[in-house]
Amino acid sequence: MPLLIKPGNLKSRIAVIVAVLVFLAVGLVTATSLLLARSETGAILGSEQYSTLIGTGAYIDRDLDSKKALLRLLAEDVPETALLDLEQVQRFIERHTTLREEFANVVAFDAAGNLVASLSPRKAGDPVNFKERDYFRDTVAYKEGVVSAPFLSKLTRRPVVMITQPITDQAGRLKFIIGGTLDLSSPRIFGQLEAVKPGKTGYAFLLAGDGTLILHPDKTRILANVMQEPGGPTRATAAALRGFEGWTEDVSKAGAPALLTYRRLRTNNWIVGTVYPSAEAFAPFERARAKALATALAVAALAGLIGWLGISRLLRPLGVLQRQVAGVSDGGGDLEVFNVQRDDEFGRLSRAFYALSKKRAAAEAALAAQALTDPLTGLSNRRMFDSAIALAFARAQRSQGMLAVAYLDIDHFKSVNDSLGHGAGDLVLVEFARRLRGAVRVTDTVVRIAGDEFMVIFENFTDHCHPHALGQKIIDAMAEPMRIEDQSLQVGTSVGICVGVTEGLTVHDFIRLADAALYRSKQNGRGRYSVHAVAPADLINGAAVRAAP
Numbered sequence: 001m002p003l004l005i006k007p008g009n010l011k012s013r014i015a016v017i018v019a020v021l022v023f024l025a026v027g028l029v030t031a032t033s034l035l036l037a038r039s040e041t042g043a044i045l046g047s048e049q050y051s052t053l054i055g056t057g058a059y060i061d062r063d064l065d066s067k068k069a070l071l072r073l074l075a076e077d078v079p080e081t082a083l084l085d086l087e088q089v090q091r092f093i094e095r096h097t098t099l100r101e102e103f104a105n106v107v108a109f110d111a112a113g114n115l116v117a118s119l120s121p122r123k124a125g126d127p128v129n130f131k132e133r134d135y136f137r138d139t140v141a142y143k144e145g146v147v148s149a150p151f152l153s154k155l156t157r158r159p160v161v162m163i164t165q166p167i168t169d170q171a172g173r174l175k176f177i178i179g180g181t182l183d184l185s186s187p188r189i190f191g192q193l194e195a196v197k198p199g200k201t202g203y204a205f206l207l208a209g210d211g212t213l214i215l216h217p218d219k220t221r222i223l224a225n226v227m228q229e230p231g232g233p234t235r236a237t238a239a240a241l242r243g244f245e246g247w248t249e250d251v252s253k254a255g256a257p258a259l260l261t262y263r264r265l266r267t268n269n270w271i272v273g274t275v276y277p278s279a280e281a282f283a284p285f286e287r288a289r290a291k292a293l294a295t296a297l298a299v300a301a302l303a304g305l306i307g308w309l310g311i312s313r314l315l316r317p318l319g320v321l322q323r324q325v326a327g328v329s330d331g332g333g334d335l336e337v338f339n340v341q342r343d344d345e346f347g348r349l350s351r352a353f354y355a356l357s358k359k360r361a362a363a364e365a366a367l368a369a370q371a372l373t374d375p376l377t378g379l380s381n382r383r384m385f386d387s388a389i390a391l392a393f394a395r396a397q398r399s400q401g402m403l404a405v406a407y408l409d410i411d412h413f414k415s416v417n418d419s420l421g422h423g424a425g426d427l428v429l430v431e432f433a434r435r436l437r438g439a440v441r442v443t444d445t446v447v448r449i450a451g452d453e454f455m456v457i458f459e460n461f462t463d464h465c466h467p468h469a470l471g472q473k474i475i476d477a478m479a480e481p482m483r484i485e486d487q488s489l490q491v492g493t494s495v496g497i498c499v500g501v502t503e504g505l506t507v508h509d510f511i512r513l514a515d516a517a518l519y520r521s522k523q524n525g526r527g528r529y530s531v532h533a534v535a536p537a538d539l540i541n542g543a544a545v546r547a548a549p
Contacts, residue, residue, distance in 0.1 A: 027297070037289075038282065042282070045276070045281055046247030046248070046261060049196075049259065053196060053262075053263040056193070056195070056204075056263070056272055057264070057265050057266075060265055060272065061266045064147060064163070064182075064267045064268065067102055067103070067180060067182065068145055068165070071145060071163060071178055071180055074099075074165065075165045075167050075178060078167050087116075089108045089116055089176060090108075090118075092117075093106050094119065100119060103163075103180035103181055104120075104183040105118065105180075106178065106180050106181070107119070107178075108176050108177065108178050109130055109131075109179070111140075111174045111176065112129070113132070113133075113136050114128060114130075115128050115129070116176060134149065135148035135149075135162045139166050140174060143172075143174070144166065147161055147163050147267065147268045148163075148164070149161070149208060149212065150212060150223060151223070152222075153181065158184070158185045159184045159185060159214055160181050160182060160183055161181075161182050162181055163180045163182060164178070164180075165178045165179075184206065184214055184215055193205070193206060193272070196274060198274050198281070199281065202258075202274060202276040204272065204273065204274045205217070205274075206270060206271070206272055207226070207237070207270065207273060209269035209271070210225065210227075211225045211241055212224070212225050213226060234250065234253055234260075236262070237262075237273075240262035240264075240273065244262060245262055245264055247259060249278065252277070256278070257277070257278040257279075259276040260274070261276075372384035372387075376430065377448050378433070379433050379437070379446050379447055379448045379454075380446065380447045380448075381448065382447070382449050385445070385449065385455060388445045389405070389507050389510075392459050395459065397502050400503070401459075401462070401501070402461065402462070402499060402500060402501055403458070403459060403499070403510065404457075404459075404497055405458070405498050405499075405510045405511060406456040406470070406474070406495055406496070406529075407455055407495070407496045407498075407511070407514035407515050407517070407518045408453075408454050408455070408494060409454065409518070410429075411493060412492075412526075413428070413452040416491075420484070420487070427485065428484055431482050431484070431491075432452075432478070432482075433454070435477040435478060436474065439470075439474045439476070440456055440470060440473070440474070443459065443460065444457060444458050444470075445457040455514070458470060458499075467531050471495050471531060474529065475492075475495065475527065494518055494526045495517075495521060495529035496514045496516065496517030496518025496519065496521055496530050497517055497531045497532065498510045498517060498531075499533055500533055505534060510534075514532070516532060517529075
């Protein structure tokens with residue numbers, strides 16, 4: 001039945017909007033839950049299939065190991081006469097009737113590769129020399145038994161492998177080789193694959209380490225190499241050939257989604273695998289999903305109203321926290337708003353914001369201080385000076401007051417570095433900076449510009465003699481010898497001071513005039529200060545030069 005809502009009924013509109021939103025939310029949650037459930041179902045099916053493959057792989061490994069052990073025992077039982085007379089090898093093999101139960105055929109070759117014995121009758125045209133076969137050459141080379149690569153038997157037209165065992169005399173010379181042919185389509189091997197075949201449409205297969213298909217329901221593909229087939233191997237099979245073991249959901253060779261499982265054999269690097277089409281594997285889940293969706297839609301209306309009311313109440317503190325975060329981010333809030341005492345998730349989250357914000361503020365302040373501080377002396381650096389002198393100049397212009405800038409360096413500092421080394425020079429700079437800070441007011445800005453050059457910004461003074469007093473205090477502070485590396489050094493300084501009102505001048509003018517005053521101090525013998533006045537003579541008594549006492 002259509003919903004009839006009057007234009008003025010705002011509450012009904014809100015109710016419908018909320019109901020629709022919650023309905024969509026329930027549908028989204030249900031769909032997400034079903035996706036997660038499908039993923040879990042796939043994990044269970046894949047894990048079960050892989051566990052089954054582990055058992056199958058272990059069985060095939062044990063079967064191959066037992067056959068190799070049987071041939072080793074047979075080799076130990078060979079009589080000495082057979083080593084001298086190869087014609088007795090045929091009778092020796094035929095006496096061991098259990099070999100027919102374990103192998104499709106048992107043969108023997110002499111050291112030259114000639115066939116000297118066979119349990120199965122030979123046909124005309126059958127090869128009589130096998131020295132070019134890989135398994136024969138590997139057995140001769142390694143002097144131990146090997147398991148051959150799979151090949152098609154000319155006798156049975158089935159895929160087989162040859163398990164070999166060399167027979168040597170007491171001197172270690174190869175006399176002949178016994179080989180057992182294993183029919184891979186026999187119940188012991190193929191039957192195991194049939195037992196692990198998943199579902200009705202799934203299948204199992206056996207793959208050699210080089211990509212050769214040993215067993216497969218598609219008989220036309222047996223002994224074909226998947227690396228050479230049109231389109232190459234599937235992505236999952238290519239990964240298995242590179243070493244992957246386990247299960248994955250991917251596209252099969254038929255192009256359909258499937259659960260693909262791979263397990264590598266221990267004895268000969270073969271891979272046993274299964275393909276379980278997703279359409280069959282997840283069929284029960286798909287039926288359950290349809291019922292779950294119908295149930296979810298049935299309860300969505302009621303859940304919508306209840307959920308909206310409950311979530312609105314629960315998320316109210318989060319809205320407050322969000323507004324607080326936005327306020328702090330915009331620069332209009334105080335971090336203390338996060339330091340709440342609620343003992344719930346929102347309280348803990350707010351306090352976490354508070355702690356992180358405090359740490360961030362402290363880190364930013366530390367970084368800002370490092371960017372404006374000389375790392376050796378702890379004084380302000382040139383970057384800080386540029387900002388401080390500009391602000392001081394602006395304040396002096398607004399108040400129409402006076403400003404003073406001192407420019408100073410260490411006398412004969414190069415000789416300290418040359419005679420005592422840069423380490424001692426650094427100690428001199430640190431001590432010089434300490435004394436300079438102590439000689440000026442706390443409100444004055446002390447800066448290391450570069451090397452042994454320093455500057456001081458003086459503000460808020462009205463006495464015209466004040467710059468002279470400051471210059472003399474700096475000279476006096478350096479009068480006492482410095483103790484550097486167990487040596488007493490007399491370290492002096494030359495100071496140039498520019499003082500006056502800022503009207504008609506620039507920051508660059510003050511720095512240039514202070515530098516010029518410093519130059520005059522050096523010309524007049526160093527260890528003294530010079531003051532360059534830029535104000536009328538009735539405020540400051542012109543330029544003056546004072547020496548250290």
